[in-house]
Amino acid sequence: MQRLIRHLESRAGWRALVTAFGLGALASLAMPPIHAIPVLLLALPGLVILLGKAESWKRAALLGWAFGWGHHLIGLYWITYSILTEAERLWWLVPLAVPLLALWMGIYSVIPAVLAWKARPGWPRVMVLAGAWVLAEFVRGWAFTGFPWNLMGSVWTFSALPVQGAAWIGVHGLSLVTVALACTPLLGRRAMAGGLAVLAGFGAFGLARLWHVEPEPLPVTLVLVQGNVAQEAKWREESRWPIFRRYLELSRQGAEAASQEAPGTRPVIIWPETASPFLLADDPEARRIAAAALPPDGLLLAGTVRAEWGPDRRATKLFNSLVAMGPDATVSAVYDKAHLVPFGEYMPLSGLLPIRVIRGGVDFGAGPGPVAMSLPGLPAASPLICYEVIFSGAVVGKERPGWLLNITNDAWFGISAGPHQHLATARLRAVEEGLPLARAAQTGISAVFDSRGREVARLPLGETGIALAPLPAAGRPTPFSQLGLAIPAILTAVFLMVGLAGSVRQAKLATT
Known part of the structure; x- marks a missing residue:
């Protein structure tokens, strides 16, 4: 980890942006159907390290955007297939559609990057990044009719066992936990041990839920x-x-x-x-x-x-x-x-766009x-x-x-x-x-x-x-089915407030 930190800290200028892009692309491999979840232990800490070397919030915003661009470019490559079904009419969109969409989707990584950059290094920065990441997921599910595809919590869907926590905290809650746990290598052995304990707790919770026999169909x-x-x-x-x-x-x-x-x-x-x-x-x-x-x-x-x-x-x-x-x-x-x-299925701004895809x-x-x-x-x-x-x-x-x-x-x-x-x-x-x-x-x-x-x-x-x-x-109504997005929203707010409060406290201690 120390060698990785030194290597990433040495990346500057356009090399840092290319590295952030590559880390985002790497993170997409954790999504279905590959589910290479361990890559997050490199991709997300790598982003945090790059943000720690950013000299301004604008630079942090560019790093977050590059990370999001790479993440969605690889994660959404399959959209090209929909254009190829009418290649004779829409061929010109093939090299443009996914890169431009991914560039747009990358904007949702800007706020998490900037807020994490503002936070103090260590656990405050990790908590702020996790909370801000999920905040961006909420916005992504609502803005411009919403496109909440490949949320970070989706990495666990390879089996029923690891997603049982969604009955309480939903996919956004799983995203919150996933981002935080992926960054624990930056916080030392105790944090990593705590992360493993959290994973074990989620596993035990999943086993307990799956232990019950389903009612007769x-x-x-x-x-x-x-x-x-x-x-x-x-x-x-x-x-x-x-x-x-x-x-x-x-x-x-x-x-x-x-x-x-x-x-x-x-x-x-x-x-x-x-x-x-x-x-x-x-x-x-x-x-x-x-x-x-x-x-x-x-x-x-x-x-x-x-x-x-x-x-x-x-x-x-x-x-x-x-x-x-x-x-x-x-x-x-x-x-x-x-x-x-x-x-x-419909054209936004009907009559104003010069093309009609449908x-x-x-x-x-x-x-x-x-x-x-x-x-x-x-x-x-x-x-x-x-x-x-x-x-x-x-x-x-x-x-x-x-x-x-x-x-x-x-x-x-x-x-x-x-x-x-x-x-x-x-x-x-x-x-x-x-x-x-x-x-x-x-x-x-x-x-x-x-x-x-x-x-x-x-x-x-x-x-x-x-x-x-x-x-x-x-089944019986789950806590999530009764309270909806309120539970993950409260958890997200707690992460953000605790992380920001920790940053303020550390800043005060540093000046005294």
């Missing part, structure tokens, strides 16, 4: 249907019927397998986001054909586009929706996605937000379409549902880290809320988690098929 068999349809083929006119037939055939196979493997249970067939190439809510013939694939007691929960029509029978508004329908082809419930993706002339409309969707013969579900699942503390409405239902189209991101990172956030929501979660993804990864985040079923990335799983019972 409900008499329902979930049938996750993964059509594995490539995004570039999805909306071609000649592909519509072949895609529809694929989902119908997989649904029939799933219903038959459910009757054989779990007789006496009700089959609930789940299609991913926009799986239907026809507007099911508006197309009686498509609903009739889909209903024919259902068993007499079956239920289909399907992702589809829904439209509102003008007097000339032209669509005036589109919705990214989930519809529930039974064998009688009647739609019993509809949920419209509320948290839309900028540039993907096709067509109609933006998607937003639904009312998290709801407990009533389903015939089932516990109410909280539908979460695509990245709605990444917003901690915002996946459940006023009424507590019996389970979380996430449908998504990760075909945009190809065979990359993106779908793994998306799945990791879904697991965290199950633990935070104490609710089982079912996830159907167009190309994967489809999965079912119980209320403690244990994996019940999975379909790997890039495979066509079905996965069967019982619907796990809901």
